[in-house]
Amino acid sequence: MSDSPVSDSTLSASTAPGETASVRARPPRGLGLALLASELAILFRRTRTIAMLAALAAVPILIAVAVRVSSSGSSGRGPAFIDQITQNGLFVGVAGLILCIPLFLPLTVGVAAGDTIAGEASHGTLRYLLVAPAGRVRLLIVKFLGTVAFCIAAPLVVVLAGTVIGAILFPLGNVTLLSGDTVSISESLGRALLMSAYVSVSLIGLSAIGLFISTLTDTPVGAMAATIVISVAAQVVGSLDQLAWLHPWLFSYHWLGVVDMLRQPILWSSFGDNAILQLGYVIVFGALAYSRFVTKSILS
Amino acid sequence: MxxxxxxxxxxxxxxxxxxxxxxxxxxxxxxxxxxxxxxxxxxxxxxxxxxxxxxxxxxxxxxxxxxxxxxxxxxxxxxxxxxxxxxxxxxxxxxxxxxxxxxxxxxxxxxxxxxxxxxxxxxxxxxxxxxxxxxxxxxxxxxxxxxxxxxxxxxxxxxxxxxxxxxxxxxxxxxxxxxxxxxxxxxxxxxxxxxxxxxxxxxxxxxxxxxxxxxxxxxxxxxxxxxxxxxxxxxxDQDVSRIRVVTTDPVGALRVLADFGLEPSVATDESTADGDVRVVLAPVPATDPGHRTSGIQPEAIVAALVAAGVPVRGFTVEESSLEDRFVALTGEGFAIAEGHSVR
Missing domain, CATH: 3.40.50.300 (P-loop containing nucleotide triphosphate hydrolases)
Structure with a gap:
């Protein structure tokens, strides 16, 4: 009935009194990266995000301060990494990162990913973004990239805060790796950043799950809690020998493989296996989120 | 415009x-x-x-x-x-x-x-x-x-x-x-x-x-x-006007207006200073857009009300508003069942 592009003829015909009346259809300009820039700005300027990153930064700082205050030399107890801090401040960031992997990092990622769509829905801004129109697929991609940015920032903050406080409170020196080799300060800093990148990749599968859960509800807290519960559940399952057949499929399977970045030579296969596993999660849960979100009735 | x-x-x-x-x-x-x-x-x-x-x-x-x-x-x-x-x-x-x-x-x-x-x-x-x-x-x-x-x-x-x-x-x-x-x-x-x-x-x-x-x-x-x-x-304009009667005997007014073929009702949302005084409203359907009261003479209604002994404190023919039309269309009106209140 209205196949023909009627706009041109009717716009000029029906609005004779006011020549300024009609707006010409505006084609999209470029990729529209402004929305991504705005998403990142809102995410990282938000008090909640800043508080989460500050809490993460506090972990290595607390470790370092606690070790320094009670430094009676090596007691032989506690994790090996913590013991090494006193000899070399460069270990503080690494120790903090490993300590944050099982719970603190998944927790903050669960908050960031669970909030993506459900948070917009609860504010009511989802309908205004879509009417703008943001485009549902574009919005989903922007939201996912936002959580990926958070996954990059979160471990980085731990490593940087740890390295800085370590440099302040403890002596620095060449680092002895797990394999027994010794590397220079500058290379050990590179290793720390590599570990941070490994952990970022590790968290991406979880953020895809969080994104999908976030499309299911209008209650961000529910989506956050569900994502966090899933990350804990995956690690519980991962510790049960009876379910060993399932372990390679868990997104948390390679999480502690981050220490392979401390070997000489670096076990790149560990990095690659982890990346492939996470990519699989992104594809599966990205597809689920897509199929859910493009057909979702926006009633919030 | x-x-x-x-x-x-x-x-x-x-x-x-x-x-x-x-x-x-x-x-x-x-x-x-x-x-x-x-x-x-x-x-x-x-x-x-x-x-x-x-x-x-x-x-x-x-x-x-x-x-x-x-x-x-x-x-x-x-x-x-x-x-x-x-x-x-x-x-x-x-x-x-x-x-x-x-x-x-x-x-x-x-x-x-x-x-x-x-x-x-x-x-x-x-x-x-x-x-x-x-x-x-x-x-x-x-x-x-x-x-x-x-x-x-x-x-x-x-x-x-x-x-x-x-x-x-x-x-x-x-x-x-x-x-x-x-x-x-x-x-x-x-x-x-x-x-x-x-x-x-x-x-x-x-x-x-x-x-x-x-x-x-x-x-x-x-x-x-x-x-x-x-x-x-x-x-x-599908509902051109209505008759508004202010009286202390709403039942009598309802009966008289119903005799004219109208569908009167007691207004529930209009309060009056005197508790006994009620407002009775009756929409007048338009059969001819040119004549607002469609053949029914308002003065004849007044005469009939007085003849029936209904004390009339006020009588007006009002132009309908969109609100009347809205209420009529969406069924929020408060229609009194005809005659069931006869003593």
């Missing part, structure tokens, strides 16, 4: 919004039931209906937020939601109240929502945000966080968002909600000035007097269906 919605108003392509058999079912609940809307270009179209009538669901379907169960939608001459990406940049909307990020300022909120629209020029963004804020009188509060805004300010910000880019169509759901009388007047004059520029304005409201002052066309929705649609005069 609305003269351009005249002769060819219903020609194909001259409709800003057109739906055919639009239906939405939520489970077993039929929220919208085969709605045929025809909103002429250049009109100010009032969309009326009681709460739960399906207005907001209809608006959500028009904007592609909710998929229709069946039926077709055309907005600005293009099918929806298929042409959503090219149609929506030309549509400004306020849907079910304003919604913003409470932790951002008013200007930052508009900035954010504007980035969502790929068709606009990012270089002019700050200017357009400032202009939109000035247009709704929020220039002074641009830097204030939205959580510190009053409801009326949020409503204005919602209007500003609808005005961020030049639009062909504005869909405004309850634009005066939460505004003080001054704000209501400002919104009214804003809508008038937009309409004067040729923008079609589709406005839903509960404020019938507002619609009556503003709109050239109306549609009345009730229980998911359109019960009346057309120009304001056509919808209003």
């Amino acid at each position: 609305t003269g351009n919605a005249g002769s060819n108003a219903f020609a194909p392509g001259a409709l800003a919004i057109e739906t055919h058999g639009l239906t939405k079912r939520f489970g077993s609940h039929l929220a919208v039931d085969s709605v045929d809307l025809a909103v002429p270009r250049g009109s100010v179209f009032g969309f009326l209906g009681p709460n739960g009538a399906g207005k907001t669901t209809t608006i959500r379907m028009l904007l592609g937020l909710v998929g229709a169960t069946s039926g077709s939608i055309s907005v600005l001459g293009q099918p929806m939601p298929a042409s959503l990406a090219s149609v929506l940049p030309r549509v400004g909307a306020l849907v079910e109240g304003p919604a913003f990020y409470p932790f951002l300022s008013g200007a930052a909120n508009l900035h954010r929502l504007d980035t969502a629209d790929r068709s606009v020029d990012g270089a002019t963004r700050s200017d357009r945000v400032a202009q939109a804020l000035d247009r709704v009188g929020l220039g002074h509060a641009a830097g204030k966080k939205v959580k510190a805004y009053s409801l009326g300010m949020k409503q204005r910000l919602g209007l500003a968002n609808a005005l961020l880019a030049p639009r062909d169509l504005l869909v405004l759901d309850e634009p005066s909600n939460g505004l003080d009388p001054q704000g209501t007047r400002e919104v009214r004059s804003l809508i008038r000035s937009l309409a004067a520029d040729g923008t079609t304005v589709f406005v839903s409201s509960h404020l019938l007097a507002e619609i009556e002052q503003l709109c050239s066309h109306v549609a009345v929705m009730s229980s998911g269906r359109i019960v009346s649609q057309g120009t304001l005069d056509a919808v209003r």
Whole structure:
């Protein structure tokens, strides 16, 4: 009935009194990266995000301060990494990162990913973004990239805060790796950043799950809690020998493989296996989120 | 102002919004039931209906937020939601109240929502945000966080968002909600000035007097269906006038008016100073648009009331308002069963 592009003829015909009346259809300009820039700005300027990153930064700082205050030399107890801090401040960031992997990092990622769509829905801004129109697929991609940015920032903050406080409170020196080799300060800093990148990749599968859960509800807290519960559940399952057949499929399977970045030579296969596993999660849960979100009735 | 919605108003392509058999079912609940809307270009179209009538669901379907169960939608001459990406940049909307990020300022909120629209020029963004804020009188509060805004300010910000880019169509759901009388007047004059520029304005409201002052066309929705649609005069004039009797004997007045073939009822919402005094209303159906009382002589009714011994304190023939028509159409009237109150 209205196949023909009627706009041109009717716009000029029906609005004779006011020549300024009609707006010409505006084609999209470029990729529209402004929305991504705005998403990142809102995410990282938000008090909640800043508080989460500050809490993460506090972990290595607390470790370092606690070790320094009670430094009676090596007691032989506690994790090996913590013991090494006193000899070399460069270990503080690494120790903090490993300590944050099982719970603190998944927790903050669960908050960031669970909030993506459900948070917009609860504010009511989802309908205004879509009417703008943001485009549902574009919005989903922007939201996912936002959580990926958070996954990059979160471990980085731990490593940087740890390295800085370590440099302040403890002596620095060449680092002895797990394999027994010794590397220079500058290379050990590179290793720390590599570990941070490994952990970022590790968290991406979880953020895809969080994104999908976030499309299911209008209650961000529910989506956050569900994502966090899933990350804990995956690690519980991962510790049960009876379910060993399932372990390679868990997104948390390679999480502690981050220490392979401390070997000489670096076990790149560990990095690659982890990346492939996470990519699989992104594809599966990205597809689920897509199929859910493009057909979702926006009633919030 | 609305003269351009005249002769060819219903020609194909001259409709800003057109739906055919639009239906939405939520489970077993039929929220919208085969709605045929025809909103002429250049009109100010009032969309009326009681709460739960399906207005907001209809608006959500028009904007592609909710998929229709069946039926077709055309907005600005293009099918929806298929042409959503090219149609929506030309549509400004306020849907079910304003919604913003409470932790951002008013200007930052508009900035954010504007980035969502790929068709606009990012270089002019700050200017357009400032202009939109000035247009709704929020220039002074641009830097204030939205959580510190009053409801009326949020409503204005919602209007500003609808005005961020030049639009062909504005869909405004309850634009005066939460505004003080001054704000209501400002919104009214804003809508008038937009309409004067040729923008079609589709406005839903509960404020019938507002619609009556503003709109050239109306549609009345009730229980998911359109019960009346057309120009304001056509919808209003279907019920030309009513008789209003103030009396201490409402039962007698009801009986006398019923004898004239009218359907009187006791007004429940009009209070009088004296507790015994009641107001009896009787709509007078128009059989001939030229004669307001359709052959029934008001003076004959007065004589009959007096003859029947009904004490009459007041008697008036009132022109019907849109409100009367609305109540009659949506079944919110309070009809007294005939004669059952005879002693």
